[in-house]
Every structure is written in structure tokens, then in C-alpha cells.
Amino acid sequence: MSKLFEIALGIATGLGGFLEAGSLATAAQAGASFGFQLIWAIALGAACIAFLLEMAGRLAAVSRHTLPDAMRERFGIRFFLVPLVTVAIVSFLVLASEIGGVCLALQLVTGVSFRWWALPVALVLWLVLWKGTFGVVEKGAGLLGLVTVSFVVGAFKLHPPLAEVAHGLLPSLPTQNGSQYWFIAVSIIGASVSPYLFYFYSAGAVEDEWDEGYLGINRIVSGLGMTFGAAVAVAALVCAALVLHPLGIKVERYEQVPLILSSPLGLWGFRLFVASLAIGCFGAALEIALQLAYLAAQGLGWRWGKNLKPREAARFSLVYTAALPLAALIIATGMDPLKLTIVSMALTAVSLPVTIVPLLVLMNDPLYLGDRTNGWVSNAAVLIISVVACVVALVAIPLQFLGG
Amino acid sequence: MLLGRDVLDQQVLDAEERPMGKVDGVVLEWHPRAATRVVAVVVGGTTLLWRIHRRLAAWAERRRGGEGRRTVVPWRKVLHVGVDVKVDVEAEASPALYWERWMRERIVRRIPGG
Amino acid sequence: MSRGAAGRLLILTTFVLTMASGCASPEEKARKAAETLRSWQATLELLDQEAGRGAVPAVYAEELRSAAEQEIGRGP
Numbered sequence A: 001m002s003k004l005f006e007i008a009l010g011i012a013t014g015l016g017g018f019l020e021a022g023s024l025a026t027a028a029q030a031g032a033s034f035g036f037q038l039i040w041a042i043a044l045g046a047a048c049i050a051f052l053l054e055m056a057g058r059l060a061a062v063s064r065h066t067l068p069d070a071m072r073e074r075f076g077i078r079f080f081l082v083p084l085v086t087v088a089i090v091s092f093l094v095l096a097s098e099i100g101g102v103c104l105a106l107q108l109v110t111g112v113s114f115r116w117w118a119l120p121v122a123l124v125l126w127l128v129l130w131k132g133t134f135g136v137v138e139k140g141a142g143l144l145g146l147v148t149v150s151f152v153v154g155a156f157k158l159h160p161p162l163a164e165v166a167h168g169l170l171p172s173l174p175t176q177n178g179s180q181y182w183f184i185a186v187s188i189i190g191a192s193v194s195p196y197l198f199y200f201y202s203a204g205a206v207e208d209e210w211d212e213g214y215l216g217i218n219r220i221v222s223g224l225g226m227t228f229g230a231a232v233a234v235a236a237l238v239c240a241a242l243v244l245h246p247l248g249i250k251v252e253r254y255e256q257v258p259l260i261l262s263s264p265l266g267l268w269g270f271r272l273f274v275a276s277l278a279i280g281c282f283g284a285a286l287e288i289a290l291q292l293a294y295l296a297a298q299g300l301g302w303r304w305g306k307n308l309k310p311r312e313a314a315r316f317s318l319v320y321t322a323a324l325p326l327a328a329l330i331i332a333t334g335m336d337p338l339k340l341t342i343v344s345m346a347l348t349a350v351s352l353p354v355t356i357v358p359l360l361v362l363m364n365d366p367l368y369l370g371d372r373t374n375g376w377v378s379n380a381a382v383l384i385i386s387v388v389a390c391v392v393a394l395v396a397i398p399l400q401f402l403g404g
Numbered sequence B: 001m002l003l004g005r006d007v008l009d010q011q012v013l014d015a016e017e018r019p020m021g022k023v024d025g026v027v028l029e030w031h032p033r034a035a036t037r038v039v040a041v042v043v044g045g046t047t048l049l050w051r052i053h054r055r056l057a058a059w060a061e062r063r064r065g066g067e068g069r070r071t072v073v074p075w076r077k078v079l080h081v082g083v084d085v086k087v088d089v090e091a092e093a094s095p096a097l098y099w100e101r102w103m104r105e106r107i108v109r110r111i112p113g114g
Numbered sequence C: 001m002s003r004g005a006a007g008r009l010l011i012l013t014t015f016v017l018t019m020a021s022g023c024a025s026p027e028e029k030a031r032k033a034a035e036t037l038r039s040w041q042a043t044l045e046l047l048d049q050e051a052g053r054g055a056v057p058a059v060y061a062e063e064l065r066s067a068a069e070q071e072i073g074r075g076p
Helices: A003-018 A021-034 A039-063 A067-110 A114-131 A134-157 A162-167 A178-192 A195-207 A212-243 A259-300 A314-332 A337-363 A376-402 B003-007 B047-052 B054-064 B095-106 C003-022 C026-052 C058-074
Strands: B011-013 B019-022 B025-031 B034-044 B070-074 B078-081 B085-087
Touching (some): A003 A134, A021 A039, A021 A067, A021 A337, A039 A178, A039 A195, A039 A212, A067 A195, A067 A259, A067 A337, A067 C058, A114 A259, A114 A314, A178 A337, A195 A212, A195 A259, A195 A337, A212 A259, A259 C026, A314 A337, A337 A376, B003 B034, B019 B034, B070 B095, C026 C058
Antiparallel strands (some): B025 B034, B034 B070
């Protein structure tokens, strides 16, 4: 496969895979409640994840270690347990949110409550992982996710005032509802900078046997993939800002959100919305379930691999086999998927310092990166990200009582 | 070679490059008047628990009635220490993959498509 | 800053923020409830508009209406 094709595929799947339950829900809430004001949060989150993906890829290519692998080796089991458990818990909640998103999409179309769809959806997800050659599935889900480009189409059809949209790229202070503003900002960052993304990326890079020759591809794919993906999220925000915000509609239930696409695009808009929600969440759920299995296997030294048959990697396969129904149960109990999504995004933001700081230490260790350790730009970016993440984490918890 | 940095917590691969677990522990032989030697690396069992918290390990050993299924690889069988630790052992035959085998036979094989 | 001091500062900050935030005044609460009500009324109006021109299927329109009922009925 030529490198150009790999780059194109990588960018396309990055683009297609960006919008899932978290980014869609937070973008819709942000647009509805604050117009264009929170576009900067999406941009900041996307920049963060682009840097972090690049680092995870570079770590994998140079050291031939995945992130959990390197973390356990470098920090020892005791310290490693802290990020391991944190990421596992947070990822599990996000997995439940994604399953919830798929179930909601099915409810929107059939009228049958999302609760009933939870276990069937978990079963389908499990079947895909158990029987599928994941490489194909992963690319397939990412490419199908390109349906989310319909938000961009919808946004343009609504004739957004481009100057105001651009203005939204600059951070601004809210004029009212301050606590809700920052809570949504925090959640947007948590939605973009989900740990499962860079853990999954590092596993993929090792499995695809990336070496130093891939560093260029790594940079381009992570940078452009996330930039385009962010553009889709911004488009969703713009749709919500132009359809819901002028009418004073706040997003409190997923059921309100299809209106942001049906308004510009009619019945097709509704269908594309449902498809985007279902596909985006389904793809994300597959990745998170796998990532939980990677965490356990890579941290404990088991055999692992997304393309292995279950009998070739029994413990690895049983981790996602257990995780999927458990996560589905949370949705089956009837917990509101939108609330679960927003809460798990905020919790992700809280947990960021725990995962970013060890990565930063690794990225500056010549033992792992040779002469490819972080330059001052990457260090500054991650340091700023860590500080932002830390401040965000400190503010997010009490804000939960206010804005949530 | 620094034990903590290069050996401990590294991925262990057997002679056929099959993953066997991580180096959970290292066995050292101490002599009062000679250099301390590395005698073996340990994979599995309660070894890891001792590094997390001794109370946890003690409780586990009481319940198990011993140190669990450990694989002790003598140092002379360690072929190479680099990105991973390669050992001259057959993974499938060792206790290191006991749980992998158990889960494969008892659970995975029973599920269609496994 | 020592670990202990940093930890105490963190706890103090969180406590202060929580206290400051948790005490929303009754006016604040009433304002929020009114906002929510208006939001859902506007949602239903938009829905009627969309359903009227066939931009959303009937099944979905029904769902959104019952969601609105649930949320409005929930009250402050």
C-alpha cells in the first residue's frame, strides 16, 4: 500500500471517526446555549489531541512500545496502576455513552426505547470484534463515518455569518450562565482529548509495525485528520447555533438534536443525522472496547492483537467480551444517555493530568525516543495542555454541581 | 544494564517470540563478600502483588496457599535483553500461560467462532 | 510547594468553589426553570414547523413530544 494511500486513508478515518456521542452532544449544547462563543474550545481540544496522537505514534514507531507497555516499564507497576485504573474507569463510562448513542439513534427511527436496544447493540459490537478482521472493520467504520460531513453541508446551507464564526475561534468570556459555559467548555475538551484515542492509536502503530520511516505520515495523519474532524464538530456547533440558539432552545435531551440537521436539509437531514449518530458511536464503541482489552493485555504482558482469533488471545478477547455487556447494562437501566455522555466527558477532562504527565515524561526520555524526543514546541504544547487540563480538572468537579 | 530500568516490567518473549507476560520480579543472590548476582526472573504468581502492596500479596498468598503459578526463569536462560526480554523457554509448557490456556479451553472454545 | 501543602490547597479550593457554587439563590432557580420551560415550548414550536413541512417522520415527532412532556412535567 503506497504511503500516499496510507496517508489519505489515515486522514479519512480520522475525519470520519471524530464525531461521536461526546463531541456531538457537547457541540450541540454549546451551539444552542452559547452560539458561536465556544468554537475555541473545539479548536483547542482538537489541537490537543493532534499533538497527543502524534506523540503516541512517535513513541510507538521509535520505541516499538505501546503506551501502556512503556508506562509500566518506565514507572513500575505501582505508579502504572494509577493511570491504568483511571483510564479504565473513564473509558468504560465513555463506552456506555457510545452504546447509548447507538441505542438513541435506533430509538429515533423506530420509536422503541433506547433501553431495549442496549444488549442487542452490545451483542452486535461483540460479534464484530469476535469474528471480524478488525483492520477492515476499523477502516470501514471510519470511512462510513464520513457521513458526518453532512453537518458541514447543513452548516453552509444555513448561511452562517463567517466573520462571527471566525470570531468564535477566539476565547471569550460568557456574559451570563458562566458556570454552564465553563462546564460545556470542559466537556468539549474532554470529548476531544479522550485517552482511548491515543492509547488505541499507539496500539495500532505497533501492530502495523511502524518504524521511524513513518514519523512523517504520523504527523500528517494526526494533524490533518484531527483538523478536519474538528471542522465537522464545529459545523455541528454552527448548525445548533443557527437553528436552536435564536429560538432560545437549550439541548437537554438527544431527541432535540436531529432538528439541527432537519432544519437545513429536510427529511434527508434527519436521516443523515441518525446515520451519523449511529455510525459515529458504533465505531467509537468498537475502539473503546478494544482499547480496554489493550490496556489489560499490554500492561500485564498478555498476547494481544485486533486481528487475532479469540483462541489465539483468550484473556485479551475476554476483556472486551466482559466489558461490552457490562457497559450496555448501564444503558439498559434507563440512565439518560445524554446526561451520561456529558458527565463522562467532564470526568475525562478531570482524568487528563493523570494520563498526560506520564506521556510527557516518556516523550522526553531518550531511552524510549532516542534522538526523537520532544522538541520545545511539543513540550510547550503538552505542558500548556497539561496545565489547561489540570485547571479544567480542578474547576470541572465543583462545576458539576452548578452547570450539570 | 540496570535491572530496574532494563529488566523489570519488561515484556517477556519465549524462544518463539510468544508473549509470556512481564518480568514481575527478579531473584537476586546476595553474598556478604561478593557481588550480588541476578539468579532468575520471575513471571506471574503473586510476585507482582508484592510490589504493589505487601498486605495485598500476603492476603493473596494466604488464600492461594502459596505463591501461585510462577514461572521462574534462570538467568542463564535469558537470551537477550533489549526492547523485550527473550528467554529460552517454551511459553505453552510453562505456568506463565496457565490462565491463558484455561480461558481458551474452558471459555473461548465453548463460544462459537472462538 | 510541598506535597502536603499542595494537597491542602487543592482541597480548600475545591471546597470553596463547591460552597460558592452550590448555593444558588431561589431567584436563580426560578429563572432557570422559566428558561427551561421556554426552551421546551420553543422546541415544540420548531417541531410543529418541521413536521408540518415533512422534514421529520411522525414516529420521531411523537417521541420528541413525549420527551418534552417528561421534561416540562419534571418541573423546577
